[in-house]
Every structure is written in C-alpha cells, then in structure tokens.
Amino acid sequence: MNGLLVTPPARTVVDLARYGTLEDAVTAADYCLRHGMCTRDDLAAELDLVPRRARGRACAATVVALADGLSMSPGESLSRVLMFRLLIPKPxxxxxxxxxxxxxxxxxxxxxxxxxxxxxxxxxxxxxxxxxxxxxxxxxxxxxxxxxxxxxxxxxxxxxxxxxxxxxxxxxxxDKGVLPERRSTWFDDESGAV
Structure with a gap:
C-alpha cells in the first residue's frame, strides 16, 4: 500500500488478538467483518497458521469465535466482550x-x-x-x-x-431478568472455540 508493507485485515486481527487485548481484537474483528474486509473463514485460516502452542493463540481463537459482523459499533463489541466475561447468556x-x-x-x-x-x-x-x-x-x-x-x-x-x-x-x-450462567455456553454449538 503506497510502498508500505501491510498485512491483510484477517492477519492483523489475529496478530492484535495475540499481542493486544480481547476488547481491541474483537472490536477490530467485528469492524472487518461488518465492512467486508475479511470473512470468518479468512479469520479461521489465519488462526490455523498460528502454531498450537504459540503465544496468544488461545486468545486469538476466542476472538475468532466471538467475532460477529452484526455488531454495529465499538460499544456493541465491547458490550459483548464484557457479557462473555461476566457469563451473561449469549445474546x-x-x-x-x-x-x-x-x-x-x-x-x-x-x-x-x-x-x-x-x-x-x-x-x-x-x-x-x-x-x-x-x-x-x-x-x-x-x-x-x-x-x-x-x-x-x-x-x-x-x-x-x-x-x-x-x-x-x-x-x-x-433488573430485566438476564442473569449470569454458572458456566459459559457461548461456544457450546461451535467446534474449535476456546
């Protein structure tokens, strides 16, 4: 890009997940999916390139599993990360x-x-x-x-x-009847998620 070497969006998201925060990485992943910069398959393919015991791979796997292009703003992305951490049922x-x-x-x-x-x-x-x-x-x-x-x-x-x-x-x-679960069920229907 204008003489600068850059990584594709999916790779950037996986790298951000491995070395940054869950909040930042999920927000970036949601944005990329929502704007068609990459697909879930692209994110999964980049994750597959990370060796199993490499630093940050588990966090990257969580980000790939949480990423959702239906999230319309950073506030919605951060809300979902917090819900995930607080064991709120997956919305x-x-x-x-x-x-x-x-x-x-x-x-x-x-x-x-x-x-x-x-x-x-x-x-x-x-x-x-x-x-x-x-x-x-x-x-x-x-x-x-x-x-x-x-x-x-x-x-x-x-x-x-x-x-x-x-x-x-x-x-x-x-106050509206949405209570934490005893354990997270966010990924019960998905294979490979952490």
Whole structure:
C-alpha cells in the first residue's frame, strides 16, 4: 500500500488478538467483518497458521469465535466482550421487532423476554443546524420507539460508563431478568472455540 508493507485485515486481527487485548481484537474483528474486509473463514485460516502452542493463540481463537459482523459499533463489541466475561447468556444480535403499527426497529441484543441497547451518542445526534423542532422530533421518535418496544419486552439500556464498571452492567441486565450462567455456553454449538 503506497510502498508500505501491510498485512491483510484477517492477519492483523489475529496478530492484535495475540499481542493486544480481547476488547481491541474483537472490536477490530467485528469492524472487518461488518465492512467486508475479511470473512470468518479468512479469520479461521489465519488462526490455523498460528502454531498450537504459540503465544496468544488461545486468545486469538476466542476472538475468532466471538467475532460477529452484526455488531454495529465499538460499544456493541465491547458490550459483548464484557457479557462473555461476566457469563451473561449469549445474546442474539440485531433482533427485529414489529407491532400492529409495523416495524419498530432492530435492537442491539436479544434474550428470551428481554432486549439490550448500548446507547452511544450517535443514536441521539441532532443534525448540524437543526432547529429546536427538528431536534425535538429526533428525541420524540426515539422515545416512541422505546415505548413500543417496552410494550413487547423488557428493555435494558447502558452507556460507556456502565461498560467501564462491570457490576453496573450486571445490575442493569439482572433488573430485566438476564442473569449470569454458572458456566459459559457461548461456544457450546461451535467446534474449535476456546
């Protein structure tokens, strides 16, 4: 690339997993998958090139197993890593909800009887130069979406601060009936995951 040697995205993700943090590597893997920079097969192929007892291979295997292109933001990726570490049951991602009035929207995380939403500021971003009325419409639309969702299921919401304090996320989810498991079942249906 412009005379610089670079590694392909899948290799970069595996290297980041081996020598960086789980959070950074899962966030990078999710981003690469979501934007078509690599596939799950590409990640698995790069992992297969790492010798079995090499430093960081187990972490890289975990990253490959956790990676999901349905994760729409770094906050969602970090939420999933924290859920994994806290033994929260594995959520479904981007779960679609509808009611008699039509499509309500897609929620970030879904469990039986509850959903979860990571709230970054982007969701509430008011367009530059928007009038007070336009700003009010953005907030009102999100409030109406929330009301419609709450009529269908329990809704848990969290922000960046909650991700920096794991007991907060545990409490937010527990309040909606999403409790930690005795042991992780995230990879029970997948072969080769750590």
């Amino acid at each position: 479904r991602l981007q779960v679609s909800f509808s009611d008699a009035d039509g499509h309500i929207g897609d929620v970030d995380f879904g469990w039986e009887g509850a959903v979860g939403e990571f709230d970054g500021r982007v969701k509430y971003r008011i367009p530059v130069g928007a009038s007070h009325e336009e700003a009010g419409r953005v907030l009102w639309a999100e409030k109406q979406r929330e009301d419609r969702l709450r009529r269908r299921t329990q809704v848990a919401r969290w922000v960046w601060t909650d991700l920096r304090h794991p007991p907060r996320l545990l409490a937010i989810l527990a």
